[in-house]
Amino acid sequence: AQKCSICHSIDGKGQAKGPLDGVGSKLSVDEIREWIVNPAEMTKKTNATRKPVMRAYPKLPKEDLDALVAYMASLKK
Numbered sequence: 296a297q298k299c300s301i302c303h304s305i306d307g308k309g310q311a312k313g314p315l316d317g318v319g320s321k322l323s324v325d326e327i328r329e330w331i332v333n334p335a336e337m338t339k340k341t342n343a344t345r346k347p348v349m350r351a352y353p354k355l356p357k358e359d360l361d362a363l364v365a366y367m368a369s370l371k372k
Contacts, residue, residue, distance in 0.1 A: 297352060305370065313345070317372035327367045331360065 300309030305316060318327065330337045334349035355363070 297355075302347075302349070315367065315370060317370060319368040319371040322367075324364055324368050328360065328364045331355070331363065 302310050303313040303315050304311050305314070322330070326337070330349065332351060332353045332355075334351055337343070338348055352360075
């Protein structure tokens with residue numbers, strides 16, 4: 296619903312330049328949550344260089360955010 300696949304891919308579906316496969320092995324649950332709600336801060340913190348900078352999603356309903364974070368955390372290599 297948020298059109299994540301425009302910039303990201305999972306299992307070969309979506310934009311290949313932003314793969315999220317294995318993200319659960321690379322980032323903690325808190326880091327995943329922070330990337331979703333405050334990507335500008337995470338970009339600075341991690342010196343990320345990918346353009347365009349990710350859009351923030353601070354107003355996702357808590358249940359949706361929790362489910363998205365749990366799903367992303369389950370993506371392990």
